Amino acid sequence: MDIYEQIDLQDCPYCGGAALLEEERGWSWYVMCMDCGSQTGSFDYKTPEERLEAAQRAAYTWNIGKVLRSELGE
Numbered sequence: 001m002d003i004y005e006q007i008d009l010q011d012c013p014y015c016g017g018a019a020l021l022e023e024e025r026g027w028s029w030y031v032m033c034m035d036c037g038s039q040t041g042s043f044d045y046k047t048p049e050e051r052l053e054a055a056q057r058a059a060y061t062w063n064i065g066k067v068l069r070s071e072l073g074e
């Protein structure tokens with residue numbers, strides 16, 4: 001089962017750009033905007049069972065707009 005197919009991401013709350021779910025070094029997830037670089041915090045996991053849950057938490061956080069705005073472009 002592909003984890004990416006289970007995750008729905010809304011567009012960036014700042015610029016409306018496309019969001020990307022990123023896995024970091026095999027232990028955490030975050031979501032970032034491909035246009036402006038805004039991103040959520042990291043959601044760590046320790047086991048394969050926690051992996052999907054952490055990805056869903058990252059996506060949920062993005063979708064409710066708890067996104068850190070990038071300093072770039074200021």
Ligand SMILES: [Zn+2]
Pocket residue numbers: 012013014015016017033034035036037038
């Ligand atoms: Zn953006």
